[in-house]
Amino acid sequence: KAGVTQTPRYLIKTRGQQVTLSCSPISGHRSVSWYQQTPGQGLQFLFEYFSETQRNKGNFPGRFSGRQFSNSRSEMNVSTLELGDSALYLCASSSVRGLAGDEQFFGPGTRLTVL
């Protein structure tokens, strides 16, 4: 089974621009979560989608948004980029059944650099 894939792997943007990241979950998984990883803040939860519905949301400003499509693929969007948005953005999929105890499987991440 193919793992979680994320595109693009690397992105360089300038302040004020917007960016869209894509995540394809493991086949059959219906839950997709997004995380931001930085050296200073560690792994911070952004949001979780299950069957196209946002189920949980982290403490991030409204510039960060996401969605999930009927095929479970997910995108996250960051508008009006700031220097502090530079990070590794990780996507994780889980839950054919949507259970809280299901482990997450992570993609390799998208490295976003904001100049």
Place this chain on the structure above:
Amino acid sequence: AQSVAQPEDQVNVAEGNPLTVKCTYSVSGNPYLFWYVQYPNRGLQFLLKYITGDNLVKGSYGFEAEFNKSQTSFHLKKPSALVSDSALYFCAVRDNYGQNFVFGPGTRLSVLP
């Protein structure tokens, strides 16, 4: 609110010696606990989890973890460390109501030859 603490930023151990990476948690409901490992420039890999049942859980690559409810801990252990175990280890918790995963800050494990 849920939280996870990993009190050690760095753990150094000699190859062949046992290793322990510590984790304590706080959660309102029953905890679901997880360990993940991250190798350089790669995503996180699942190692093991505790949902219910036996307090000692076994996972990938010879790792195991012990759930201790009274101490709210879930320490990761391995009887004999390998140099290839050197990586960043994350503990995570989720409550049984399905709130989002909360990850600890990570512990960097260095296994010295």
